[in-house]
Amino acid sequence: MSFLNAIFSQHLTADALPGAVRSTLGKPLRRAAGLTQLAVIGALTCLPEAQRQLPTALLWQSNSGPRQETLTLLDEVCCGPAEPMPYDFLATQPAIAAAQLKPFLPGLHSAMHLPQDEVGQAYWSLLITLAGHWLAQGRYAQVLCAQLDHRVEGSAAHWLALAAQPLENPLARLQLSKTGAQPSLADCPDFPERLGRWLNEPPTDSLYLHAANAPGLTVEFARL
Amino acid sequence: MSRPVHITGSALNCACGDSPAKAAASMWAGTTRLGQKHLGDRAFPYYSLPLSETAWLPRAEQAIRSLTAQLGPIAPTTPLFIASSSFQMGWFEEQGQPFDLPPASASFSRQIAAWLGLDGPRYTFSNACISGFSALDAARSLIAAGSIDEAIVVGVELANASTLAGFAAMELLSRSACRPFDATRDGLVLGEAVAAVRLSSQPAGWRISGLRTGIDAYSTTGPDPQGGPIAELLRDCLDEAGLATEQIELIKLQAAGSPGTDLAEANALRQVFGQAMPPLLSLKPALGHTLGASGIAELAALLACLDSEHIPATGGFSRVDPEIALCPLVERSNAHISRALLNLVGFGGGLAALIMERRR
Numbered sequence: 248m249s250f251l252n253a254i255f256s257q258h259l260t261a262d263a264l265p266g267a268v269r270s271t272l273g274k275p276l277r278r279a280a281g282l283t284q285l286a287v288i289g290a291l292t293c294l295p296e297a298q299r300q301l302p303t304a305l306l307w308q309s310n311s312g313p314r315q316e317t318l319t320l321l322d323e324v325c326c327g328p329a330e331p332m333p334y335d336f337l338a339t340q341p342a343i344a345a346a347q348l349k350p351f352l353p354g355l356h357s358a359m360h361l362p363q364d365e366v367g368q369a370y371w372s373l374l375i376t377l378a379g380h381w382l383a384q385g386r387y388a389q390v391l392c393a394q395l396d397h398r399v400e401g402s403a404a405h406w407l408a409l410a411a412q413p414l415e416n417p418l419a420r421l422q423l424s425k426t427g428a429q430p431s432l433a434d435c436p437d438f439p440e441r442l443g444r445w446l447n448e449p450p451t452d453s454l455y456l457h458a459a460n461a462p463g464l465t466v467e468f469a470r471l
Numbered sequence: 472m473s474r475p476v477h478i479t480g481s482a483l484n485c486a487c488g489d490s491p492a493k494a495a496a497s498m499w500a501g502t503t504r505l506g507q508k509h510l511g512d513r514a515f516p517y518y519s520l521p522l523s524e525t526a527w528l529p530r531a532e533q534a535i536r537s538l539t540a541q542l543g544p545i546a547p548t549t550p551l552f553i554a555s556s557s558f559q560m561g562w563f564e565e566q567g568q569p570f571d572l573p574p575a576s577a578s579f580s581r582q583i584a585a586w587l588g589l590d591g592p593r594y595t596f597s598n599a600c601i602s603g604f605s606a607l608d609a610a611r612s613l614i615a616a617g618s619i620d621e622a623i624v625v626g627v628e629l630a631n632a633s634t635l636a637g638f639a640a641m642e643l644l645s646r647s648a649c650r651p652f653d654a655t656r657d658g659l660v661l662g663e664a665v666a667a668v669r670l671s672s673q674p675a676g677w678r679i680s681g682l683r684t685g686i687d688a689y690s691t692t693g694p695d696p697q698g699g700p701i702a703e704l705l706r707d708c709l710d711e712a713g714l715a716t717e718q719i720e721l722i723k724l725q726a727a728g729s730p731g732t733d734l735a736e737a738n739a740l741r742q743v744f745g746q747a748m749p750p751l752l753s754l755k756p757a758l759g760h761t762l763g764a765s766g767i768a769e770l771a772a773l774l775a776c777l778d779s780e781h782i783p784a785t786g787g788f789s790r791v792d793p794e795i796a797l798c799p800l801v802e803r804s805n806a807h808i809s810r811a812l813l814n815l816v817g818f819g820g821g822l823a824a825l826i827m828e829r830r831r
Contacts, residue, residue: 312576312597321563321570324633329511336637337691337819340556342599346820349688357684358821359605362558362577362597373594377609380616384473423618461550461592463618 249382251419251468252389253293253408256440257285260401272351278334280316281397282309283344285404290352290391293408298354301388304381305345305358306374310436311396312362313339356387369394371438372458375409375466379423382411394436405439417471418446424455424465431455442468476611478677478827479621480669481771482541484534485758486518486662490541491775498757498776498783499803505648505660510636515644518662518759519630527561531629534665535586538625542667545623548591552610552624553580554602555595556763561631583627600725601684601815602626603666603766604823608682610670617672625667626767634762635661641692643729649760650787651726651753652733652795659727662759666768674830677774680810681712681826688820693731698739701822705743705814708824719749719826720808721782723773724799725816726753727760728787732816737795750806751799756786766815766823777808777829 259267264284268276271288279287286307294303316338323331337343345358361370371392378390389410396403409421419442430451432441438456445454445468456466481491486504488494497503508517524530539545559579563570577595584593596606603626610622638644638661645658670679685704689695709716725736740748754769761768776782785799808829815823 310575314572314576317560317572317576318570320633320637321560322568324636325564325570326568329632330636330640331633333637333641336633336640339633339637340599340819341597342601342817342819342821343691345686346688346691349686349820355686358598358686359609359684360597362595363575364577364580364593364595366574368575370594373592373609373613376616376618377612380612380618423616458592461619463613464592 248420248422249379249409249411250413250417251407251421252410252414252417254418254439254443255289255292255406257404258401261399264402279347280313280338281402282313282341282395283347285395285397285402286344286348287351289393289404289406290348293391293406298389299352300354302356303352303354304356304387304390306377306390307393307395308361308363308370308374309341309395310363310366311398313341314398367435369434369436369438372434372456372461372464372466375456376423376464378409382409405437407439419468420471421466421468424467425463426465428455431457434458472617473615474617474672475678476614477671477673477675478668478679478774479671479673479675480542481774482538482667483768483771484520484537485664485768486520487757489537491771494772495775495779495781499781501786503757503786508635510639513639515635515639515646516648516660518660520663527565532586534629535583538665538667539587542669545589547589549589550592550619550622551584551589552606552622553583553595553627554606554625554763554767555627556597556599556602557628557631557634560633561629564632583625589623597763598817598821599819600762600765600817601821601823602763604682604815604825605684607766608684611679611682614670614672621671623667623669624767626764627665628663628761628764630663645728648787649728649756651724651728651755651785652737652792652797652799653788654790654792656728656730656733659729659760662761664758664761664764664768666764666771668767668770676830677827678830679825680828681708683708683711683824685822686820687822691819694735694816696731696735698735698742701736701739701816702742704822705739705824708826712826714810714826716744717747719810719812721811722749722751723769723811723813724751724753725814726799727755734794736814736816737797740797748797751797752782753785753799770813773811773813777811780805780807782806
């Protein structure tokens, strides 16, 4: 069993992202792609300072990926002088977000980035199942699961902070389940927002997260 | 619940062969097909797949379909884990402006699954050079815990100008050859590969007994030269496998010929293994650095080498670097290896290590 210690969702217009970073860090984050900026804001919002040294894994999924950065790189390579600006190439590598986040989250041990292949798709059931297994093994003390999307029209971020131990006021406990039951939610990008609404709306005690094509990855959330 | 996870099959198409056995035979014979790619006025060595198709998408299909026959029959609902760092960049380049990127960034994975004849759960991993081991880590964790029983893990990296140009712009590429750990090493040589391994809870020849991923945040382009984070990860992996350093009989290095990363890896190995250094092998002089596919491609190639007891020499190495002070295998070996460690050091700070053990 593990605990849901925080839920965080954020929707930002493109021009609001730098301001949100400044208000989180007290300074701008230089040379960081949009997805990296979202990762820093969300991780620091979910984890109180005292938790940031604990062994942590970050599992994050994205539908947009580094879309604008990829278009910039393609423009430079296909229509420019053949070799891009080094930073423009680096910005297309989502894995770099973890290295840029680690100075703010010293306990960050591992990160996985999972790009999605269909609009509306989400891997929450996979991320939470992996988190549940790793927390049960003691591999990490906490696992951050996120959906991060950054497009011209705006950014969206959804986060769940899961841990082996509850904080002072955990939101729910969760366990992996071989079979689902009702009520349930489908695996969708804004699952944390929906989970948050369920937590604020009694009366059912449990909620199941189902991935339609992966019944072995069902998760049960229970009120505390 | 935690059960052993075994490697029950593998498939590979790389510059040195279109199956693991052919690649192993080519590495043993030292017959490497090194080509060249041009970028503006500069030319770079490059390891290309020997495919008859030339247009990007048919070529990708030919490469992926070459894996299916090697893997044998697969239940269509088998969970699929895909690792790549550049996906279909070459296709976008070929289509030209205006670049029409699909809304979902890993849409190419749907196509890969269709070519493989799989319509079950499908997950994609993109963590630069450690993508393959990230995908393996997830698949193995689910099998070990009983969430799934079997998985196909695929690594895909196909030629495109953007990746080559990006590495060239950062001055990370050699203009001549891949020389792992060598005093004259001067950069990476990129390559393309597609590869797959089949994981199962059912017993088979090899078991994954340790797998850990980590982060080295020293810089976004290279690891801590002292090797501290790499050493920490290697110890974690050994701990998970329950093995002492003396029990590792072979290390498949990251060693891509990068001046900084090779040194960091060597320093880490010295910290962990001290004077009891196992034989060291780099496969990159035969396959090239295949980035997001490298974890799976090098695993498939190494399995074939170990199964045939034909461990190749590390090409490109001739002179010891006094700073590195380690020498990879320069003579071929027929050793029977029961425990091997595979190390990856990724662009962007990713680290990964895997230990596999032969079934007794």
